[in-house]
Structures are given as structure tokens and as C-alpha cells.
Amino acid sequence: MTGTLILQSALAGITNGFVYALIGLGLAVVFRGTRIINAMQGEFALIGGMVAYVLLNRFGLPLSLAFLCGALAGGALGWLIELTLVRPTRKRGASEEGYLLLTLGIAFAISAGVLYFFGRDARILPGIGGEGSQILFDAAIRTHAIWLIVISGAVMLALRFFYTGTLIGLSMMAASIDEDGAATTGINVPRMRSLTFLLGGSVGGLAGVLVSPLITIQYEMGLLLTLKGFAAAILGGLTNPFGAVIGGLTLGIVESLAVLTVSSGYKDVIAMTILIVIMIVLPDGILGRRLRRGG
């Protein structure tokens, strides 16, 4: 096994890691805003990628516009789901399990819907910078992958600023921590919840359009992405975006390196085992703060 091969794998792992971190970030956004664990986060990515694909190939939109629309489609879907499905569930007083079952059901509905409308074939999108690659110490990394990392990083910083520095961001957090208190200070709590899903869906959709040139998009990808993103999110304590990055990178790199030693079919087994181990050993994230329930 050459150093180049290892480096190549590590680079792939880092790229994947940022995708997982983005998904994890979306999960964290939804959790911070509504205390709901969103099992359909990966489906936002799927829809984002699919919408971008359709806009690009059937409507001939330019790449960056298609990407943007894909991300926004994720947001729109999130907002719609909150309005039509999450609110009635809340009104009937659902338990934690109830929300999980709801989001799981929606995840499967979306996945099945994509299967119905687009079939089983995988689709692929062109990346930013086309097929070009950069060479790093003899290992190649696609230009698009570098863009992915940069954009992901920018999104994370933006979100951090959003939550700590803007009124809306603070209001969203306040609305989830103390509903009644927030309402008395004039915060429109239901709208904050809708915004939360809008934001979470957009981040998910963005993850989808960013990842689709590198791996193919097909109807089954959502659930695995969600679980891997969840692993990243837990390491960040479900609230710290930098923790999610570290979690995502860990998962991505270990996954890629492990594939060098065992058959690639075991990739998901390794990822899922890492998830379980993280949940048991580090449920509060690497920073050890008790900010979540369940576990």
C-alpha cells in the first residue's frame, strides 16, 4: 500500500467528512430549533441533488443556478413538511418516539417517491470546475471537492455567526429552549419552527448538490447519509458546528482508510459501527456538554 494511495483515500475521506458534517449541521439546526431529531435530513440532500439534476438536464439551467435551486428546494421541502406534518403531530402531543417515527416515515415516503418518479438508476451531476483535479503530493483531488470543502466551511462559519450574532438566530434558539418565555418577548414561535426547518432543509439540500458530483444520487442514499450525519452531529454535541466537522472528518477518514484494508462492501458496516460506538461512548460529544436528551 503506497503512501499515495493512503493520501488519496484520506483526501476522499476528508471530502466525505465535510459532507457528513454538513448533514450533521442540518440535523443540529433542526434540533436546536425544535428539539426534534430529523430522520429525513438525508432526504433533503437527495431532493436537492435531484432538483439540481432535473433543472440542469431537462431545463438547461446553468450549473450554479441549478445548485442554488437544489439547496432552496431542500429548504422549501423542509418548510412544507413542518407546516403540513410536524404541526399536526405537535398539536396532538406526540412523544419523542412519535416524532422519530414521523420523520422516519417521511424519509421513506420521499425515498419511495424518488424511486417511483426517477427509478432505480443513479444520477450524476457535473462538478464545479468540471472534471478537473488538483494534484497534491501525487494524489489527486477533484476541484469540485476543494470547492465543497470551502463552501462547507463557509456555511459553518455563517451558521455560527447566525446563531450568535443575528436577532433571528437568537430568536430561533430562544423559541426552542423556552417556548412560553420566547412568546412573551414577542417571538413568533411557530414561525421560528418553520424557519428552522427551512434552514435545516436548505443546509441538507446544499449538502446534496455538493455531494452529487462525487457520488451518485439515487433513491436509497438518504438514510445512510442521515445516519452518518448523525454520527458527526453527536460528536459535536448536537449543537457545536465545529464538533460536527471533527466528527464528520473522523468518520470520513476512518471509513475511507478502512476500505483500503477490507472490501469496500463493508464501508457502511464500519460507518454504522462507528455511529453506535460514538453513541455509547461519547454521547455528549467530544466537548462533553450535556445538551441533548435520549441516551
Added chain:
Amino acid sequence: MPVIARVHEANARLPLLKWAGALLVVALWAVLPALASRSVTDMLVFTALYSIAGLGVSFLLGQCGIVSLAQSVFYGVGAYSTAYCCVQLGWPSAAGLLVGIGISAVVAVAVGWPILRLSGYFLALATLALAIIGHVLFLEWDWLTGGTLGIGGIPPLSFMDYQLNSPQRFYYLVWPIAAALLWFHANLLRSRNGLAMRAMRDAPAAAAVLGVNIRILKVRMFVLSAVLGSLAGSLFAHYVSFVSVDSFGVDRAINFLLLAVLGGAKTIVGTVLGALFITIVPNALSRFGDIHAVLFAACLIAAVIFLPDGFGGAIARLTARMRAGDSRS
């Protein structure tokens, strides 16, 4: 709701009607294969099989408060154990069944012990991760499972020389087994461990104070659930005589969970209703093509929103209200 208690009361009040009703149901059940088509009987066989596996998920959800998406793994273990032992090793069917149960129990203890410390959505997602791991292993370990090609030629169950190789014959085996298991479960609910289990769901700290070892009880219940899944899987293998990895994936796990949620995890009759639903509805919807999966998921969503106690719960509420109406008149 203490359905057991309410059923006891109903018993006390209307014994004749209840017995007549039960006899009617049994009579209908007995003659159905003679009257109905082969495909309907086949559907009802699957209803029984899914009732057995679904009971495992259902009682974990309703009585222990655990969302388990791992049942597909144990279903697969049972099916593949039977397939491998009977086809590759030539062992008798009982051996395959017992091997399946044994492996499932061991796996349930091995994974249950660490992950059952978790609760809420962490636990649910951990079981989902297990379902994925199981599915991939079934695929990768093709020397054991035949991978995508599967294992065929599983002999049907036979007693003496009487082979259960048709839906009608299998129907008369599988339903009594399902009924027996449901009866065992009813026994459990009334007993000390059943009460401990339900107590643990409602107030774990208070249960611990009464002497219940929460962790050990959870693992025991998980093992029980796994055994039910494995048993159903072994019977399934003997019935369809060909198993492949497609039957043991995450959508199977979702099906079992849907059965529990839709049927009503807190009642026993709910499990059977849920099983009926997930066998009949896909059949009825299959004429619409691939969209049936979407409709199916839509049912899960609707059930979570509108019927959190499932059909069984709705029925229990209805009968309670009817009896309340009776006592007032």
C-alpha cells in the same frame, strides 16, 4: 391502558356473547382456506408470520417503550439458519430453527447489552444502524447466505410424511403457532415480569426502586423479541423455500415497525390487525405499481399523526366507551 383489566371486565359482563363471538371467529378461520383462493390463503399465511415477528417489535414499543428497527436482522438470521442448516448441512428442520434462535439470542445479548443503555431516539437510531449492518453482512457473507443469489431448495416442513408444501397446509400450522405465542405474551403481561416491564416503561426510576434491574430486563425483552423474529424467519424460509437478501433489509424493518405502530403497540389484537394491514394493503396497492411504497409510507405518517395508539388502541377506546354507555343505561 390496561386492556387486560378491561377485557376481564368485559368477560365478566357478557360471557355468552364473548364466547359466541370467539367461536365464530375460530370457525371462520378454520374454513377459510377451503373457501378462499390460494392467493388469499397465502396472504393470510404471511399475516401470521408477520404477526409473530411483529409481536416482537410491538411489545418492545408498547410495553417497554423501545423503538426497534432491528427485527429484520433476526428475521434474516432465522431464515438463513434454516436455509443453511437444511440445504447445505442437511440437518432436520428443527435443528435449523433452534440454531437460528440460538444465534439470534446470542446476537441480541451481545448487541443489546451495550446499546440498551441508550434510550429515546439514540436507541432507535442504533437499532436502525444494526439493521443496515445486518443487511450488508447478509450481502457480503455470501458463502453463508448466497448473497444476492440467495439459497433455494429449502425443504418444506413435514410431519411424518405429510409435507406442508401448500398455503392451505401451512396455514393450519402457522396460525396455531401465532395464537400460542400471543397467548404466551398475554401470560407475560399479567405476570411479575410483565408488570415490571410496563412499570419500566412508565417510570424507570420508580421501577428500579421496586427491585427491577432495568438493564437486565431490557436485554431479556430484547432477546425475546429477537427469538420471535428468528422463529418467524425460520418458518418463512420453510414456506417460501427460497430466501435472498432482498427480504431482510431496512424496508422489512420498517414494515415490522409500521405493523406495530399501525396496529397499536399496546394491545395484542392490534398486532394481528397491523399484520393484516401490511399484508393486504401492499397487495391491494400493487396495481398502482411502484407508488405503493409511497402510499405505504404515507400510512405510517398518517398513523403516527392521527392514530398514535393504532387500530388496536382505537378499538379498545371504542369498546371502553361502549361499555361505559352500557353501564349508564
Added chain:
Amino acid sequence: MPALLEVRRISRSFRGLQVLRGVSFSVEGGAIVGLIGPNGAGKSTLFNIVSGFLPPDDGDIIYAGADISRRSVPDRSYAGLVRTFQTPQVFRHLSVRENLMAGCYKQTRSGVLANLLGTPGSREESRRMRRSADAACEEFGLTAVRDRLAGELPAGQQRLVELARAAVGEPRLLCLDEPSSGLNTEEVVQLMNALQRLNAQGITILLVSHDMDLVTIAPVIHVLCFGEIIASGPLRAVQSDTRVREAYLGV
């Protein structure tokens, strides 16, 4: 009578805040002992340590002559140490009778397999549990609501269910955490009578409470303030102690 429970130099801190500083006191077998103190004194923490929900940083808990500081909650329960909770932790979806039957868990032995098969032994046990539960219902005046879901009862009755459930398991030491919270005066009197009845049957009672009326049933009171016992003795003596007055009125 020898001490049933000895709390020896128990210390505990949370995130740098010292909540308990070397607390020591004992509870005589057959006695009713009260533990009072202002908010934030550390009563809940001490209670959680005694009942096994929290480990101490330092010190020991000696129960019936044995060191139980590291024993689990179910273990302590089997030894006869049972506690109740500040908010009544009844089993909401079980009937009152089923709640009390659950209280008999310790006294029954049948395993899961026997339960599943419905063996004669298992059935006999269930019948015995039912009889004990019904008898306890009588004793605590719960027969009228025996078949109702515990979660549907008003707070006062839920308290009684919790107490009856603890009592039916024949505990030696009953630890009660704010048992009168949420009860009206009539219900508090009912509770006091029930506790005195249990004590007369030989059950030792350790009581944490804010309620000065309830606490009158305890001949011995310990006052906990800022993690230390600052006074002990009969209620009258303790109430006139200057340190106690300062603690309650604030320095």
C-alpha cells in the same frame, strides 16, 4: 435500638460546587426521622446518595451494619431500602391495583420463561400479588379507585398509591422525598396517619420535607444547611436554635 442507617461524612460536589460537606447522621431502627433545611441545602442530593441514585465523592452509607455505598438501586431495594420521589412516580398506564402488584416484585421469583408459559407457579404468584395488592388498597383506602389508571388520579391519591406500593414490598427503611408536595391540608393529615400506621408496623421512616406540619410526626429532626447538618433534635428544640433561624431567615 441500633442504627438502621448510618450516614458517615458524605461529601459530594457538582461541577466545582460543594453540595454536601461531610454530612453525618443516623437513623435508629423503628424511628421516624425528619430532614429539613432551606432550598439548595443539598437535601435532594443527600437523598439520592442514600437511595443509590448518585455515588458520593467521599464517605459511607452503612445500612443494617453493611456498607452499601456502592450498591445499586435494585440491590438496596432488596435489602429493604425503598424511596419515593418528589413528584409522584406512579406507573401511569397501569391501574392502581397493577401498581401495587408491581410493588410485590421483590417478593416473587418466577422467571420470564415461566411467566410466558403460564406455569402454575407463575399463576399462583400472580394471584398472591393480586391479593397483597388488594389488601394494601383496603389499608390505604384505595379500593374505590382500584381499577382506575394511576395516571388519572389526583395528586393526593397518586401519593397514596406510591406510598402503598412502597409499603406492600415490606420495606425496612422507607425514605420519603417531599411526600406532601402538592397535597392539600386534608390529604397531608391522611398522609401523616398512614405514615404513623406504617411506623407502628415496624417500618423505619426517613422523611425529607418543607412541610412543618408533616414533620411533627418525627421525634428527631436534622437540619441541613449549605451541605452540613447544623442542628439535630426534637422539632421544638431545633426551631429555636439560633443557627437554624439564621439559616431560614437568611444571613
